[in-house]
Amino acid sequence: MSEIVTLQAYLDRWAGTDAGRKAVAGAVRTIATTGVGIADLVARGPLEEGLAKIRGTDPNAGGDAQKELDVIAEERIVTALKGTEVAFLASEESEELIPVNTSGRLVVAVDPLDGSSNIDTNVSVGTIYSILPYDAAAHANPAAAVMRTGSHQVAAGFLAYGPATILVSTLGEGTQVFVYDRDKADFFLARDQVEIPAETKEYGVNQSNVRQWHAPMAAYIADCLAGKDGPRAKDFNMRWVGSMVADAFRIFTRGGVYVYPSDKRKGYENGRLRLIYEANPVAFLTEQAKGAATDGKTRILDIVPHHIHQRIPLVFGSKAEVEKIASYY
Numbered sequence: 001m002s003e004i005v006t007l008q009a010y011l012d013r014w015a016g017t018d019a020g021r022k023a024v025a026g027a028v029r030t031i032a033t034t035g036v037g038i039a040d041l042v043a044r045g046p047l048e049e050g051l052a053k054i055r056g057t058d059p060n061a062g063g064d065a066q067k068e069l070d071v072i073a074e075e076r077i078v079t080a081l082k083g084t085e086v087a088f089l090a091s092e093e094s095e096e097l098i099p100v101n102t103s104g105r106l107v108v109a110v111d112p113l114d115g116s117s118n119i120d121t122n123v124s125v126g127t128i129y130s131i132l133p134y135d136a137a138a139h140a141n142p143a144a145a146v147m148r149t150g151s152h153q154v155a156a157g158f159l160a161y162g163p164a165t166i167l168v169s170t171l172g173e174g175t176q177v178f179v180y181d182r183d184k185a186d187f188f189l190a191r192d193q194v195e196i197p198a199e200t201k202e203y204g205v206n207q208s209n210v211r212q213w214h215a216p217m218a219a220y221i222a223d224c225l226a227g228k229d230g231p232r233a234k235d236f237n238m239r240w241v242g243s244m245v246a247d248a249f250r251i252f253t254r255g256g257v258y259v260y261p262s263d264k265r266k267g268y269e270n271g272r273l274r275l276i277y278e279a280n281p282v283a284f285l286t287e288q289a290k291g292a293a294t295d296g297k298t299r300i301l302d303i304v305p306h307h308i309h310q311r312i313p314l315v316f317g318s319k320a321e322v323e324k325i326a327s328y329y
Ligand SMILES: O=P(O)(O)OC[C@H]1O[C@](O)(COP(=O)(O)O)[C@@H](O)[C@@H]1O
Pocket: 064, 092, 111, 113, 114, 115, 116, 117, 206, 242, 243, 244, 245, 272, 273
């Protein structure tokens, strides 16, 4: 039988006596633990009234309506991180960086609640995080620590609150899947060194936008739809949960590609997903699992951000299929 490893034991082993690594491990553990509380709330479904209610009249920093659970999740993460070495937090739900523990040595970017449109539908939602080093002496300001290419991330991951509460994590040494065991009240390593199959016959895209797409994406999907008789000479399957964390977990399990391209709608000139706290962490996890992530053409982890909440077209998953998509651009 394989060794039983808790998240804590895995993090301790990875960190050793290195103070910088210990700080990262502390932040990961804290986010994971906070996620369990969020999962408990989500699991109460309609018994927990109003989680999907729109909060106030102001949209969040990205222009989306803010739901009650978006705000609760953010508040819980901020409070929990106060006990860690996280100096500042960039969050989808806050226009500006949130000071946490300003003497800390890390900055964290989060999507506190991914898949907000699914909150009241009993479909998986989740939390995404990206961790970067912060050095008050070296960075002109805290934002400068966040506004760097995703290749600077030291750790990233997401929690998905579904039938199982899972944590997909990378510390830069492969991608691991941990599962929360409710009886034992702990996360356990379920898969070490995840590998996304390079080839796939499954894509995920919001196909209702087909008339809005630009030519390369329209051509790619048309060729997939043509199946065995088309240029791809194989039949494709389509899956779209509408919570990126859930679509990503499927891809980490059996391969596939997730695609959210730019399109002709106002506000979708750069797609829908946010670079710093959605695309970058997922790209880091994907590459560590031998997959690929691009904006269609360019590697996500090489893109220099110009705004904390900037959007980016996103393609990630099975490497050969991501490369195939790039050939249409
Ligand atoms: O509703 P659409 O346009 O299909 O977009 C769905 C995508 O938007 C997201 O919900 C964006 O994340 P948020 O819920 O955090 O805003 C993704 O999780 C999902 O893949």
